[in-house]
Amino acid sequence: MNGSFLLMFESPWQWMVILAIILLLFGSSRLPQLAKSLAQSKKAFKEGLDEGEDDAHREKLRPAATEPRAALSDVDDETLFEEARRRAAQRRSEETKQS
Known part of the structure; x- marks a missing residue:
């Protein structure tokens, strides 16, 4: 879906027009706030x-954890x-995945 949308705007002029419209709508002072808000939403x-x-993943592991365990002795x-x-x-392995 994203690829087909991006193909609609092949020319650099089309991108420049879109950026100019965005600049006019939001103003140059508000663009950094808009970009920051978008990044926070994505995160x-x-x-x-x-x-x-x-x-x-926890739900998959939970039944295995409730099985009876053998006595330590x-x-x-x-x-x-x-x-x-x-x-x-x-x-x-879990620590390396989190890093």
Whole structure:
């Protein structure tokens, strides 16, 4: 959809006319405020999308977390070490995704 809209304005003159109309409508003093507001809205929209994905991911993980766990005394040391390594690797991968 965005590509077809941009193809309508192939000539630089068309873009200059559009920019001149925007400048006349909003004035040169108001354009920086308008750009800042647009950027903040875009950022809030992306954060909302990411938040929705995080909620969906948590819902997928929730049933796995409610499964009954074995008693600690029933698990051998090697299994405990493997689980600790797996969780540490998972934390590192989550931290790199957030960065």
